[in-house]
Amino acid sequence: MAAIETPTGVLLGRFEPGSPEWEQARGGLVVTATEIAAVMSLSPWQSRFSLWHKKAGLPTPPFEVTPAVEWGNRLEVAVAQKWMEEHQDTEDVEPAGTWRHSDRPWQIATPDQIFMPLTGWMIAPGQLPQLLEVKTSPFGDGWGPDGSDEIPVHYRCQIQWQLDTLGLKTCHVALLVSGHDYREYRIEYDQADAELMRKAAREFLDDVAAGIRPPIDSSDATHQTIRRQPEGREDVDVEIPGPLRDRYFTALDGSKAATAELLGAKSQVLDAIGNGRRAVCLGETVATRTVRDGKTHSLQPAKNRSTT
Known part of the structure; x- marks a missing residue:
């Protein structure tokens, strides 16, 4: 399969997700499109703290293949096929593979699909490739109406990172909600957002290299990461400061009242x-x-x- 050329993207290969080759291409001190939202503290799955530990080679919770993840992967082919049926004005829609930026080898992206749009059944001179991302959602929370550009912010980060890595301008999103509600979105490149994320990613990687750990936040990803750090247990007492003790006891009392009120x-x-x-x-x-x-x-x- 011939690779589509992009202005700034260097194709590293088309690897099976989870394979050693896939892990190697995305490993080390790099930031991928699925990680940039965590760098920006906008990811619902990772925190900046948990990602820092992963990049530093420290223990982190394993990725869990939930039923939602499994069926999202299974439905991806069908949803992509639906998009292609709706868009006959395309050429060579194919798996995009894993890319890095030509000048920033630490900037990595693995879009779902890449294709050439057609003008009058021909590729116009100077026409840039475009991307296609396929998503599924149980309820459609955070997704706007069909034909808009309203998508969850963590997916917007992912797509902007992909476009910035490859030097492209447009990404289409095919979404299936609740197994039957099909929607499409079109996201255009935003240079200001890309520059903001680039700066944050570079600072994050510098902090990893320097051993500067991010502050502890209140996310579950951070909590699960901290739980995995100790090895074994020593029968010793550890002194903690009074304000931390007070915060812990206050939170315990508040959580009991909040749990009862929520129920x-x-x-x-x-x-x-x-x-x-x-x-x-x-x-x-x-x-x-x-x-x-x-x-x-x-x-x-x-x-x-x-x-x-």
Whole structure:
């Protein structure tokens, strides 16, 4: 398969995700498109703290292949095929592979697909390749209407990093929501965002090289990373400062009250929904009720929510 040329991208190869070759191409002191959101503290899966430990070669929680991840991977081919059926004005839609920037070898991207758009069934002179990203979502939280450029911010970071790495201007996104709601988005390159992320990534890698650890935040990724650092246990007492003790005890007391309040609120919302699917207020989704074997399984809050 002949590689499509890009202005600033150097193709490292097309590797099976998770293979030793794939890991090697993305390893070391580099920032990939799936990691840049964590560098910017915008990732729902990684924190800047957890990514720093990974890059420093320290223990981090293993990647978990959840049912959502598994089925997202399985459906990717079908969703990409749907996009290609809707867009016959393309040439050579193919797996993009793993790329690095020609002048910044620490900038890595592995887009889903790359293709040449056609003009009158021909490739126009000077025409740049374009990218296609395929996503799935259970509820569509954070995704705007079909045809817009409203996508979750962590995916926007990923796409801007891909475009900046390869020197391209346009990325299309094919999304499948709830297994049946197909949508398309078009994202254009934003130079200001790219420069901001580049600067943050370079500073992050410099901190890794210098051993400067990021501050501890309140994310689960950071908590799970800290849990994996100690090896074994010594029967010793460790003195901690008074303010840290007070913060811990205050948080414990507050969490008990918050847990009780949340449980009561969830019960009232579920009671109001009855056998319905969603709770809405003034046209906006508040929460979604999931069902297993005919009974309520869980109440999933909307990610984008507001109070009045």
